[in-house]
Amino acid sequence: MSFSRAERPWLLPYNHKLRNLLSISLRNLSLDPKLATRSRGKTIDDDALPQTLNSPAKLVALREQQTIGHSRSSTDLRADSAHASPEGSEVFEEAEHNASISGARQKQRPKSMALTSPTKRPELGRTKRRSTMEWATATPQKRQQRLEAVTRGRMADVFFSLHVDGIAEPVYVSETVEKTMNPTFRSIDWSLCGPAITRSDRLVLRLWVQGSKADDWLQLVQLAIELGGLQYLGKNLDHVDRSLPRNSIILHFTDGVYTTKGASLSDFIPATAHFELAQSSTQRPTLSSSFDALLRLSKLDDSIQDALAARDQLARDLEDILRTNKAALTERDQVAEAEDRLKTIDFAKRTVQKQLEKARKQSEERRVSLETRRSLMTSDAAARQSKWQDVNEAKPELPAWKEHNSALESTIQSQRRRICEDLQKCYPIQPVPGKTLAFSIRELHLPNSEQLDSEPPEVVSAALGHIAHTLQLMAFYLSQSLPYPVMPRGSTSTVYDPVSILKSNTTSNSQAAEDKLRLYPLFSKGVPRFRYEYGVFLLNENIRVLLENTFGLKVLDIRQTLPNLKYLLYVATAGEGELPGRKMGGIRGLTRPRVHERVGSHDSASSTLSGLTLLGNGKAKGAVDRLREISGAGPGQK
Structure with missing residues (x-):
C-alpha cells in the first residue's frame, strides 16, 4: 500500500487524547483462545506432517532449492495427526529434537565428515491422510446447514467498556451489538466527562462477549492502550486492502483509523505512517502557532475551566439554599396545592348544586305529569266502567242485532246481485259469432287492447265509454273505490291517473295543468297515441282491481277488456236463491x-x-x- 501526503494523520502522537476518540470497531471476532499459528512461507497443512521434518538430508536439499510445495489438502492436519496417532506425535517431537541436534552438530563438523557420515533418518510410519472432500457429494441443504452452523458458532453478542486510571467505575460502556463478527459501535459521547478524563492519553479497553451457546458474559480482551503509541492505518478501513488479523481492535479518531502496535498488524501498517523525524531537521522548518496564540489559547482554556468551576459552585450553592429552605418551600407548595384543591371542591360544589336544581325541576315536572296521568286514568276508568255497564246491558240484545246484521248483509248482497243483473241488461255483453274471446257491448264490438285499430275509432271509443260507465256504477254499488277514477261521457270518456310520477317539459306548476296532464282519453281522435293506449291500460287495471279486491280472483290477461268485464259481472251476479225484486212504493x-x-x-x-x-x-x-x-x-x- 502507498499513501499520499494528504492521507497522513493530522494529529501528532502526543495530541492523541480521549476527546479525539470517536468510536471503536472490532474485526474478525474469534472466541477460540488457542489459535493455530504458523510461520510465513509454509502451507498450514504441510507443516504438521511427520514426513516434512527438517532432517539433515532434507536441509541440504532445501538449501539448493528454496521452493514451497503445493498443499496436499484443504484443512489443518496438525490436530488430526496429534489425535489420530499419539505415538506418531511422540516420534514427531523426537524427530524434531534429533533434527535440531543434528543440525547443530552439522555446523561443528567439517564438510568432509558431514558428507562421509550421513545421519540416519528416523523411521516414521506414514500417517494416513483423511479425506477433505466430504462436501463434494453433499446436498445444497446440507451445505447450507453446515455453513449456518459454522457462522452461528463464530457469531456472538459484543460490547466494550473503557476505564481510566484512578476511577473505579468505567467511564464509558457501549451498546450491545448482537450476533456479529465485525461489530462497529456507535460514536462515543464525551460531553458528560470532565477534563480529567477527556485529556487523558491512556485507557484500558475491556471487550465482553457472549456466544450462542454460553449463558454468561466473558471478558475476551483486556488491553491497556497508550494513545500516543497507536499505529495509523488510513483515513478509513477502505484503504486497507488485506484481511485483518483476528480480534483486531480499530480506533476511530478525527483524522483516521488507528490500531494498537503488534506483530499481527505489522504487514498492514503503511510505510508512510512512520514519519521520518530525523529528516525533518534537514528540511525547511514549517510554520506553527506563535507563543502569543498559544498563550491566548491557554488563557481561554483557563477562563473556560473557571467558568465551569463557577457554574458548578453556583449549582452547589443553589442546592444548599434549596436544602436549607426545603421546609418553607414545602409549605408553599402545600398551600398552593390546598388552594387548588379548594378551587376544585368549590367547582364540584357548584356543579352538584346545578345538578340538584335540575333534578328538582325534573322531579316537579314528573310529579305534575304523574298527577295528570292519575286524573286521566281515573276518568278513563270511570268511562270504561260506564262502557262496561252499557255492554252488559246490551248483551241480551246482541243475538238479535247479529241476526239483523246478517239479514242486512244478505239483503245487501241480494240487492247487489240484482243491480249487477240490471247492469247486464243495460249494457249487455254478447260474444261475437265466429270469433274466439271476441265480445260486443250494446252491439258495439270492442277488440282486445292490442287490436284496437281493427274497428272504427268511433265504435271503439263508444264501447270504452260504456265500459267506463259500467265500472263507475259497479264501484259505487260494490263499495270499492277505483284506483284510476273514470269520467264516463259516452265516446269522449276519460280516466284519471292520480299516482304516477310525471315528467313534463312545461314550466307551469299549477294544479289545473297537472290535472290536465294526468287525464287520459278513452278515444283516439285528436290525441297522442300513447296517451290513448295508456288510458285503455288504466281502464283494464280498474277491472283487475275490482276482481282481485272484491272477489279475490286473479286476472290472466288484462288486455282482454270485455272478457274480463263479462267475468266480473258474472261473478257479481252469482249467488244462492232467486234475485229479489225492486221494492215498489218507496216513492x-x-x-x-x-x-x-x-x-x-x-x-x-x-x-x-x-x-x-x-x-x-x-x-x-x-x-x-x-x-x-x-x-x-x-x-x-x-
Missing part, C-alpha cells in the same frame, strides 16, 4: 197513475213533490223515517 209518486198529470204545469209539479214528502195525514216526513221505509223497517223500529 209514492212513481206508483200513481199519470192520467191526471198536466205536462208543464206548476201545480202538477208541486202535487208530485207533496206526494214524495208528506205522510198520509198530511205531515212532513223526516229523512230518517224515509230511509228506514226504503230499507224495509217500520217507523218505530231502530
